[in-house]
Amino acid sequence: DVKVTQSSRYLVKRTGEKVFLECVQDMDHENMFWYRQDPGLGLRLIYFSYDVKMKEKGDIPEGYSVSREKxxxxxxxxxxxxxxxxxxxxxxxxxxxxxxxxxxTRLTVV
Amino acid sequence: SQQGEEDPQALSIQEGENATMNCSYKTSINNLQWYRQNSGRGLVHLILIRSNEREKHSGRLRVTLDTSKKSSSLLITASRAADTASYFCATDAEFSQAGTALIFGKGTTLSVSS
Structure with missing residues (x-):
C-alpha cells in the first residue's frame, strides 16, 4: 500500500510566521503535489514536483514556495x-x- | 483556471436510491478519474475512464464520458449510508513539457440517509 504522510493533522500559526508543511511518501513516486481545499472551491493546485529539485507552479502559487531535496x-x-x-x-x-x-493538514492562521 | 465543475454541489437521497453526479471540464483530456473524500480526510481513487472509452463499471459505480461535451457522470446505484462523502472528478492537465498534474473539480457532497 502506498503511504503518504503529512507531518501534522492540525496546525495553528500566527500571522507573519514562516510555516513548513511536510509530506513524505514511501513508494519512490516521482510526482508529488500540494493542493489546498476550501469550502465551495474544491481542490486547487498550489505547486507540484516531478523530480528532485524540480518544481512547477500550479494554479495558485502566490504566497507559497516548495522544496524537494529528496x-x-x-x-x-x-x-x-x-x-x-x-x-x-x-x-x-x-x-x-x-x-x-x-x-x-488543517492550518489555521490567527 | 483549468478547474472543472461538479453538479450538483450537494445531493441528499435515501438509502437504496441511485445517486448521479456530473462533471464538466475545460480542456482535452487523456483520461478522467473520480475520487471520494470522507469528511476531513484525504481523497481516495474510485475509477478511471480513458478518453476513448464511453462507459465503465466498477461494482455499484458506473461512469460515462462524453468528450464532445467535455462532461462525465458518476452513478452510484443502490446507495448506502456509508456512501456519504464528497465526490470529485479529476482530469490531467499539462503545465509544461515535463509537468502533468491532476486538476480537481469543486466536488459534490452526497448525503445518504437511512
Missing part, C-alpha cells in the same frame, strides 16, 4: 502566513495516472 519528501512553505491561507492542505503523489493522498 525524492520522498515534498515541503510546502508559507513564507509569511496570512489569515487567507487558513485552509486544508493536501499532499499527493502520482503513480501512473492515480493519485494517492495524505490525510491532510
Amino acid at each position: 525524492k520522498e519528501r515534498f515541503s510546502l512553505i508559507l513564507e509569511s502566513a496570512s489569515t487567507n491561507q487558513t485552509s486544508m492542505y493536501l499532499c499527493a503523489t502520482l503513480r501512473n495516472t492515480e493519485a494517492f493522498f495524505g490525510q491532510g
Whole structure:
C-alpha cells in the first residue's frame, strides 16, 4: 500500500510566521503535489514536483514556495502566513495516472 | 483556471436510491478519474475512464464520458449510508513539457440517509 504522510493533522500559526508543511511518501513516486481545499472551491493546485529539485507552479502559487531535496519528501512553505491561507492542505503523489493522498493538514492562521 | 465543475454541489437521497453526479471540464483530456473524500480526510481513487472509452463499471459505480461535451457522470446505484462523502472528478492537465498534474473539480457532497 502506498503511504503518504503529512507531518501534522492540525496546525495553528500566527500571522507573519514562516510555516513548513511536510509530506513524505514511501513508494519512490516521482510526482508529488500540494493542493489546498476550501469550502465551495474544491481542490486547487498550489505547486507540484516531478523530480528532485524540480518544481512547477500550479494554479495558485502566490504566497507559497516548495522544496524537494529528496525524492520522498515534498515541503510546502508559507513564507509569511496570512489569515487567507487558513485552509486544508493536501499532499499527493502520482503513480501512473492515480493519485494517492495524505490525510491532510488543517492550518489555521490567527 | 483549468478547474472543472461538479453538479450538483450537494445531493441528499435515501438509502437504496441511485445517486448521479456530473462533471464538466475545460480542456482535452487523456483520461478522467473520480475520487471520494470522507469528511476531513484525504481523497481516495474510485475509477478511471480513458478518453476513448464511453462507459465503465466498477461494482455499484458506473461512469460515462462524453468528450464532445467535455462532461462525465458518476452513478452510484443502490446507495448506502456509508456512501456519504464528497465526490470529485479529476482530469490531467499539462503545465509544461515535463509537468502533468491532476486538476480537481469543486466536488459534490452526497448525503445518504437511512
